[in-house]
Amino acid sequence: MNEEIKLMKGNEAIAHAAIRCGCDGYFGYPITPQSEIMETLMEEQPWKTTGMVVLQAESEVAAVNMVYGGAGCGKRVMTSSSSPGMSLKMEGVSYIAGAELPCLLVNVMRGGPGLGTIQPSQADYFQAVKGGGHGDYKVITLAPASVQEMADFTKLGFELAFKYRNPAMILADGLIGQMMEKVILPPFTPRFTAEEISKISPWATYGKPASREPNVITSLELESKDMEARNLKFQAKYREIEEKEVLYEEMNCDDAEYILVAFGSSARVCQKAVETAREQGIKAGLIRPKTLWPFPTRLIESYANSAKVKGFMSVEMNAGQMVEDVQLAVNGKKKVAFFGRLGGIVPTPDEVVDAIKEKLF
Amino acid sequence: MKEEIIIAGFGGQGVLSMGKILAYSGLMQGQEVSWIPSYGPEQRGGTANVTVILSDDRISSPVLNSYDTAIILNQQSLDKFEKTVKPGGALIYDGYGIVTPPTRTDINIYRIDAMDKSVEKNMAKAFNMIVLGGFLKIRPIVKLENVIAGLKKSLPERHHKLIPMNEEAIKLGMDIIEKQN
Numbered sequence: 001m002n003e004e005i006k007l008m009k010g011n012e013a014i015a016h017a018a019i020r021c022g023c024d025g026y027f028g029y030p031i032t033p034q035s036e037i038m039e040t041l042m043e044e045q046p047w048k049t050t051g052m053v054v055l056q057a058e059s060e061v062a063a064v065n066m067v068y069g070g071a072g073c074g075k076r077v078m079t080s081s082s083s084p085g086m087s088l089k090m091e092g093v094s095y096i097a098g099a100e101l102p103c104l105l106v107n108v109m110r111g112g113p114g115l116g117t118i119q120p121s122q123a124d125y126f127q128a129v130k131g132g133g134h135g136d137y138k139v140i141t142l143a144p145a146s147v148q149e150m151a152d153f154t155k156l157g158f159e160l161a162f163k164y165r166n167p168a169m170i171l172a173d174g175l176i177g178q179m180m181e182k183v184i185l186p187p188f189t190p191r192f193t194a195e196e197i198s199k200i201s202p203w204a205t206y207g208k209p210a211s212r213e214p215n216v217i218t219s220l221e222l223e224s225k226d227m228e229a230r231n232l233k234f235q236a237k238y239r240e241i242e243e244k245e246v247l248y249e250e251m252n253c254d255d256a257e258y259i260l261v262a263f264g265s266s267a268r269v270c271q272k273a274v275e276t277a278r279e280q281g282i283k284a285g286l287i288r289p290k291t292l293w294p295f296p297t298r299l300i301e302s303y304a305n306s307a308k309v310k311g312f313m314s315v316e317m318n319a320g321q322m323v324e325d326v327q328l329a330v331n332g333k334k335k336v337a338f339f340g341r342l343g344g345i346v347p348t349p350d351e352v353v354d355a356i357k358e359k360l361f
Numbered sequence: 362m363k364e365e366i367i368i369a370g371f372g373g374q375g376v377l378s379m380g381k382i383l384a385y386s387g388l389m390q391g392q393e394v395s396w397i398p399s400y401g402p403e404q405r406g407g408t409a410n411v412t413v414i415l416s417d418d419r420i421s422s423p424v425l426n427s428y429d430t431a432i433i434l435n436q437q438s439l440d441k442f443e444k445t446v447k448p449g450g451a452l453i454y455d456g457y458g459i460v461t462p463p464t465r466t467d468i469n470i471y472r473i474d475a476m477d478k479s480v481e482k483n484m485a486k487a488f489n490m491i492v493l494g495g496f497l498k499i500r501p502i503v504k505l506e507n508v509i510a511g512l513k514k515s516l517p518e519r520h521h522k523l524i525p526m527n528e529e530a531i532k533l534g535m536d537i538i539e540k541q542n
Contacts, residue, residue, distance in 0.1 A: 005388070007384060007385055007388045007394065007396075007514075032400075033400060118400070174400070175397065175423070175424070178397065178398060178400045179395060179396065179397045179423055180381070180384060180394075180395070180396035180397075181394065181395050181396075181420075181423075182388060182393065182394060265424070268421060268422045268423055268424070269422045269424055270422075271421035271422060272421040272422035272425075273422075275421060346424045348424060348425070348426045349421075349422050349424075349425070349426060350426045
């Protein structure tokens with residue numbers, strides 16, 4: 001047996017992967033169902049091995065601003081929370097995006113609005129992909145559907161964040177966070193050295209040598225003309241990300257007449273629903289976006305143009321959020337239905353199969 | 362091979378840890394595994410359940426409508442999960458505190474008086490391992506050696522001295538489980 005295969009919760013996988021990815025600092029505040037991320041980090045005591053800082057801040061607002069500060073210094077930093085805590089962090093996320101800083105955010109979603117419930121939900125899709133904080137900004141949003149992807153996307157999230165100087169977010173939910181599955185953790189990468197930071201992030205405020213002008217990290221620009229130019233630069237970056245970084249998985253779509261679109265836990269339920277539907281002679285398939293922004297618009301559009309496909313159904317643990325992006329991609333060419341459960345309830349595979357028959361036939 | 366299992370009972374009975382040991386056993390046997398607790402404000406005295414899937418192939422949904430085997434440790438869980446066992450599947454229950462026993466005739470029903478036995482043998486802490494032994498007798502999906510390896514993996518080192526007692530409990534459970542229909 002391969003020693004590297006481990007059994008752990010999704011939340012634990014994120015913590016272990018962060019240490020192995022050379023993360024410099026984690027700043028957080030506990031909230032169910034993601035508290036195991038900080039608990040695992042505290043247990044592992046990475047400050048004794050890699051030198052990674054793990055700090056329980058006095059609040060979510062403090063934690064995200066510590067991330068802002070660390071990211072400004074060119075460090076690999078992260079924070080995690082669950083829905084209500086993520087709302088608190090949104091001001092900081094907008095500032096980080098406005099200052100063009102890389103960082104990793106993790107939202108292990110629970111049912112809302114308000115304090116809501118501690119059970120799994122996907123109701124923060126809009127918050128993650130349509131802004132969340134103020135201003136025209138985007139966060140690269142990764143949607144893991146397994147414990148393995150919780151680990152993989154921690155690594156990928158840091159890579160993309162640094163590639164584009166932009167915050168990246170893992171948008172998981174309580175089910176993926178609390179579930180134990182097999183996982184192979186990423187190999188150890190050392191933390192950035194001071195020299196590497198000066199090369200990888202020459203814009204960072206890591207200490208000004210006499211040889212250059214000071215680096216300035218800010219999201220403030222009072223001259224409207226300059227602020228517009230800055231916004232246009234952001235938009236050009238976002239178009240490039242939309243062009244290059246879309247990730248998805250297709251299952252049984254080749255001959256499918258009915259295509260489910262689902263992410264995260266819902267996509268796992270839909271995999272079984274597709275199996276069950278096919279046993280009943282219904283040609284169902286599944287598109288699982290791994291990146292929610294950038295969204296696999298072109299892929300869905302290509303299926304909307306296919307004569308075989310009769311309709312799409314977005315399956316979400318919310319009242320219908322991603323379905324709007326599916327509708328934009330399908331653009332009226334085929335029927336787009338929606339099925340969802342709310343408030344912390346995970347749909348069952350049979351409910352999804354029934355919904356296909358009810359809404360698409 | 363694919364076995365979809367629900368384990369349900371009171372918090373504090375070792376429901377989640379039984380599931381965890383089963384999942385670790387599957388891991389040691391090279392199977393795909395998933396383990397999902399009913400996490401929440403549950404605590405000792407409340408109800409707790411865990412879904413465990415062991416499979417030779419990739420596991421699709423970790424959330425299920427129905428199960429191959431239900432392992433039931435109290436009346437509330439019996440009332441809730443008896444109907445979720447697939448026809449031809451198995452229901453294992455501990456008789457302690459059960460006033461309305463299961464009645465379905467299209468599933469295999471087994472009774473294991475692990476609670477009484479664990480008190481009698483002064484092994485109350487290994488109660489859940491007695492139940493696990495009963496399960497492994499009727500569904501030998503993982504080898505005993507892999508269960509022991511799984512125990513080693515899931516227990517902290519300081520508890521490894523308890524492994525022989527757990528092994529004894531598993532064997533006891535294998536002896537005392539009884540088919541009811």
